[in-house]
Amino acid sequence: MPDHGLTVLAVDDDGAALAKLVRGLGSSGLVDRVDSAGGAQQALMMLLDSPFDALFLAVQMPGFSGLALARVLQHFAHPPAVVFVTADESAAVEAFELDAVDYLVKPVTPARLHAALERVAVGSESATTAEVPAEAAGPDEGVVLLDNSHGGGTRLLARSSILFLEANGDYIRVHADEGRFLLRARLTDIEFSWESFGFVRVHRGYIVNLRRATEMRAPLNGAVMIVMADGSEVPISRRQVGELRRRLATQWHPGHPSVVGTSRRAALHG
Secondary structure, rough: OOOOOEEEEEOOOOOHHHHHHHHHHHHOOOEEEEEEEHHHHHHHHHHHHOOOEEEEOOOOOOOOOHHHHHHHHOOOOOOOEEEEEEEEOOOOOHHHOOOEEEEOOOOOOHHHHHHHHHHHHHHHHHHHOOOOOOHHHOOOOOOEEHHHHHHHEEEEHHHHHHHEEEEEOOOOEEEEEEEEEEEEEHHHHHOOOOOOEEEEEEOOOOOOOHHHHHEEEEEOOOOEEEEOOOOOOOOOOOOHHHHHHHHHHHHHOOOOOOOHHHHHHHHHHH
């Protein structure tokens, strides 16, 4: 068993069922803390803010289902253990295909709930034992929630697929592999919170994902530009040029897996 109690997030759009589940989880000696969310979208926001050992998750919820959330979690570097809690047995096969630790059918008895928690605890202990060194483990890239302009709802976008962000009034225009999207925020809102994921403010109107940059160009009669993986160019403010050259030289040192050719290193001194 792990040395500390489990941190658990319970998710269900049925308020009465959620309250009962929270009470059951909180009464277990294996659990240190229980938080709750009334839907999958709220749960995802909480998971992006802080890690949990386990997620006790309803399957059918309006808009964004528990199964959809479990698919998103597969993109996390360190996803929580998932236990589905539902009155419907029909989704069991798909749930286990998503690597669910357990599948509880309502009404859930205390003994059955405790058995699921024991499975989570054993899995948590195994994961801790096999954990990679801290210096080798990168930050969890996670996903970004965007307003879906086609039919409403929420679109989920892997943060690693984003090339750069462009100021656009009260919105940010997100340039990603999948296309362009709008995020209701300002660059200053995310400048520092995304820094650990490789995003850097290069201009008052732009933040770039340095991990997706390929070249830095300095034409004789124009502004210095940083070139992204899709060929698009983003302007760099003069005061940022020196710092960016230093950071990119470190990122693209010889032998680093990011290096794709000498053009990058040559461009740093252009």
